[in-house]
Amino acid sequence: MKASISANERLKYFAPQIEKISLGTKAWIAILLLFIVAGGVALYQQIAIGHVVTGMRDNVIWGLYIANFIFFIGISYAGAILSGVLYVFKVPWRRPIVRIAGLVTIAAGLIGPIFILLCIGRFDRMHHLFLYPRLQSPITWDVMAICTYLVGAILYLYLTLIRDFSLYSDAEFLSIPSWKRKLYKTLSLGYKGTEVQKKQLKSATKLLAIVMIPLVVIISSVLSWIFGMTLRPGWHSSIFGPYFVIASILTGVGVIIVIMWTFRRLYNLKEYLTEKHFTYMGFIMLVLAAGYGYFSFSEYLTGWYGSEKWDSEVLSKLFDTSEYGWWFLFSNLFAIVLPIIVVALPKLRKPGPIAFSALLMVLAMWVKRYLIVVPTLETPLLPVQDTRMEYVHYVATWQEWALTFAGIATFLLIFIISSKLVTIVPTSDYIDDEKA
Amino acid sequence: MQNSDNTHGNERRDFIKLTVLGAAAAACGSAICSCGKKEEEGKKVKLLSPDGKLVEVDSKHLKPVHKTVGVSNEEARHGIPGRKFVMVIDLAKCGNARKCVTACQKMHHLPEEKEWLQVKLMMDNPESAPYWFPKTCFHCDNPPCVKVCPVDATFKRQDGLVLIDSDRCIGCKFCMAACPYSTRVFNWSEPDLPEEVAGLCYSPETSVPSKVGTVEKCDFCPDMVRAGQLPDCVTACPNGVFYFGDENEDVVSNGEETVRFSQLIKDKSGYRFMEDLGTQPRVWYLPPTDRLFPVERGLDDLPENIKNRFNDVM
Numbered sequence: 001m002k003a004s005i006s007a008n009e010r011l012k013y014f015a016p017q018i019e020k021i022s023l024g025t026k027a028w029i030a031i032l033l034l035f036i037v038a039g040g041v042a043l044y045q046q047i048a049i050g051h052v053v054t055g056m057r058d059n060v061i062w063g064l065y066i067a068n069f070i071f072f073i074g075i076s077y078a079g080a081i082l083s084g085v086l087y088v089f090k091v092p093w094r095r096p097i098v099r100i101a102g103l104v105t106i107a108a109g110l111i112g113p114i115f116i117l118l119c120i121g122r123f124d125r126m127h128h129l130f131l132y133p134r135l136q137s138p139i140t141w142d143v144m145a146i147c148t149y150l151v152g153a154i155l156y157l158y159l160t161l162i163r164d165f166s167l168y169s170d171a172e173f174l175s176i177p178s179w180k181r182k183l184y185k186t187l188s189l190g191y192k193g194t195e196v197q198k199k200q201l202k203s204a205t206k207l208l209a210i211v212m213i214p215l216v217v218i219i220s221s222v223l224s225w226i227f228g229m230t231l232r233p234g235w236h237s238s239i240f241g242p243y244f245v246i247a248s249i250l251t252g253v254g255v256i257i258v259i260m261w262t263f264r265r266l267y268n269l270k271e272y273l274t275e276k277h278f279t280y281m282g283f284i285m286l287v288l289a290a291g292y293g294y295f296s297f298s299e300y301l302t303g304w305y306g307s308e309k310w311d312s313e314v315l316s317k318l319f320d321t322s323e324y325g326w327w328f329l330f331s332n333l334f335a336i337v338l339p340i341i342v343v344a345l346p347k348l349r350k351p352g353p354i355a356f357s358a359l360l361m362v363l364a365m366w367v368k369r370y371l372i373v374v375p376t377l378e379t380p381l382l383p384v385q386d387t388r389m390e391y392v393h394y395v396a397t398w399q400e401w402a403l404t405f406a407g408i409a410t411f412l413l414i415f416i417i418s419s420k421l422v423t424i425v426p427t428s429d430y431i432d433d434e435k436a
Numbered sequence: 437m438q439n440s441d442n443t444h445g446n447e448r449r450d451f452i453k454l455t456v457l458g459a460a461a462a463a464c465g466s467a468i469c470s471c472g473k474k475e476e477e478g479k480k481v482k483l484l485s486p487d488g489k490l491v492e493v494d495s496k497h498l499k500p501v502h503k504t505v506g507v508s509n510e511e512a513r514h515g516i517p518g519r520k521f522v523m524v525i526d527l528a529k530c531g532n533a534r535k536c537v538t539a540c541q542k543m544h545h546l547p548e549e550k551e552w553l554q555v556k557l558m559m560d561n562p563e564s565a566p567y568w569f570p571k572t573c574f575h576c577d578n579p580p581c582v583k584v585c586p587v588d589a590t591f592k593r594q595d596g597l598v599l600i601d602s603d604r605c606i607g608c609k610f611c612m613a614a615c616p617y618s619t620r621v622f623n624w625s626e627p628d629l630p631e632e633v634a635g636l637c638y639s640p641e642t643s644v645p646s647k648v649g650t651v652e653k654c655d656f657c658p659d660m661v662r663a664g665q666l667p668d669c670v671t672a673c674p675n676g677v678f679y680f681g682d683e684n685e686d687v688v689s690n691g692e693e694t695v696r697f698s699q700l701i702k703d704k705s706g707y708r709f710m711e712d713l714g715t716q717p718r719v720w721y722l723p724p725t726d727r728l729f730p731v732e733r734g735l736d737d738l739p740e741n742i743k744n745r746f747n748d749v750m
Contacts, residue, residue: 049625050648061613121605122605136584231713380616381616
């Protein structure tokens with residue numbers, strides 16, 4: 001009995017978050033909707049006029065969209081594997097982080113595949129993927145992987161939410177509209193916290209958490225194989241699987257840190273998201289950045305040292321400051337060196353600097369995705385010999401940028417709306433603690 | 437006559453069997469395609485079937501088709517039985533006349549800027565001699581493009597050809613990423629085609645008309661081959677650069693001379709481009725030795741925009 005009272009008290013503390021929408025939040029929602037509308041205009045043009053409105057042409061057949069796809073889907077994987085690992089290994093400080101990780105998983109996991117659709121010439125024929133599937137194609141692997149993954153991830157998040165839904169619907173002091181209470185009641189699936197229910201929920205959650213870990217490794221590798229399986233310099237690399245896995249998790253950890261920092265300020269969660277949490281997440285970021293740095297180094301070193309013609313050509317574009325040199329430098333400095341320094345120095349190991357370096361790292365990792373996709377496509381094995389500049393050098397158009405920002409805006413919007421439906425810190429998760 | 441009281445299904449099946457028609461009008465099955473002009477119904481037309489029988493077909497099933505007889509999608513995917521097509525390109529004879537490029541564009545109703553067949557100016561290293569390099573699709577026996585297609589829109593036929601079904605293609609462009617030879621092109625916008633071309637029945641064998649949001653490429657003109665003719669690039673070349681033929685028969689022809697394929701490869705040290713990629717192309721090259729023209733001649737009379745392509749090399 002004591003436990004539920006205490007859980008309710010906690011809920012009272014979080015209540016303002018789900019009870020009302022502040023003016024600032026409304027303004028944010030309006031701004032994000034504007035970005036999404038702009039993306040809609042761009043999408044309309046792309047459908048009405050054709051993909052000719054993008055900067056993509058016969059050599060650079062994939063551009064911003066695919067970079068965004070890898071970026072978002074990678075973030076999603078990180079959310080899944082992080083919440084899975086933290087849950088399975090019963091990491092004591094996981095509680096305030098797992099919900100954020102779970103929401104990141106879903107939000108990014110839903111947006112990523114949209115960018116693939118944007119890149120596909122005939123999305124009116126998407127059903128062909130299921131009518132005439134060919135198992136040899138890495139795209140078929142990816143379709144199967146992402147579908148499986150999304151179902152798993154949504155189920156997993158839902159399972160971790162059931163106890164909270166039950167708590168919200170029973171908490172009479174919550175001043176929420178009746179439709180919302182009804183929604184919580186329906187979503188709680190009649191969970192009342194009986195011993196049988198507890199046991200079932202726990203074993204189901206644990207099972208899914210365990211399944212999610214290898215699943216993320218598999219799908220992240222499958223994603224990399226879309227590139228790795230081709231005979232292209234810069235892509236045809238055996239380490240691409242693990243390289244993508246670690247790059248994905250690193251980026252996602254960065255996103256989670258930034259969101260932790262934002263909600264900590266926004267909903268006054270300093271008591272829950274303590275400095276300790278940022279330090280631990282910082283350590284995870286440090287280890288991943290070091291691992292990612294190691295992979296990057298061995299990838300570029302072998303290409304450069306072996307100096308095969310095609311590898312050299314792509315590398316020379318990455319090293320040349322008149323081409324991608326500055327971006328390459330930025331992506332390595334800010335994704336590898338900066339997070340390591342900030343977390344390694346005790347003076348800088350504070351929520352603010354960690355979150356700031358995480359934000360820069362996330363940007364750098366986006367640039368990295370661009371540098372994986374575009375320079376390789378600008379370096380075909382045969383000379384391009386074309387006088388049309390757009391066929392030689394890829395420059396993204398405003399339509400592609402508008403849809404990119406619309407994707408980011410949708411990601412943030414899903415987060416804001418979710419934070420109005422469920423508490424960012426899983427309230428019911430603390431009940432067990434207090435019982436013990 | 438004998439079919440006149442058969443069911444509609446039988447009629448259609450027999451009708452599909454009619455491959456080579458003596459008449460100028462060619463057929464395109466209503467089961468396969470519903471485009472083209474509608475003929476008035478009820479008229480019976482007498483036609484000769486491949487096994488020599490005279491059959492009567494309702495004229496509503498007859499539709500005019502581009503150039504040659506339409507084959508069913510199944511046949512187009514299967515290929516011509518018993519054949520193994522091969523091409524030999526003699527680099528010693530190429531002077532960049534670009535007749536192959538324009539003939540190909542005309543044949544497939546391509547705009548000027550879209551080249552399924554390209555002529556590159558190759559220079560392997562700064563000291564080596566540059567040479568003109570016509571490049572078709574290589575119709576590889578181990579095609580990386582076919583491997584990666586998620587929907588079986590691009591496929592390898594038993595006669596060696598790699599074709600695309602633009603009605604199936606979802607436009608993911610993965611095949612373009614996978615092809616190491618930059619052979620494939622994409623329709624970035626709605627193709628600007630005259631009405632009579634846009635209304636033609638599509639077949640993977642003709643690759644006409646182009647469709648927005650899909651991939652296309654050199655197809656070795658299987659419709660011409662079915663009609664017993666050489667592909668247009670072969671006949672258009674004034675210098676006899678291209679030899680096309682059948683590896684099973686061990687014969688290739690450039691329209692003027694017909695030679696043994698194996699002997700030609702042996703005598704002139706034929707090789708395949710980038711053999712080390714393991715794609716096993718069906719296109720062979722003869723090295724540019726004892727050339728017919730100095731390489732600079734290929735730059736004469738070129739329009740400025742095409743000439744500028746080769747600025748980096750010469």
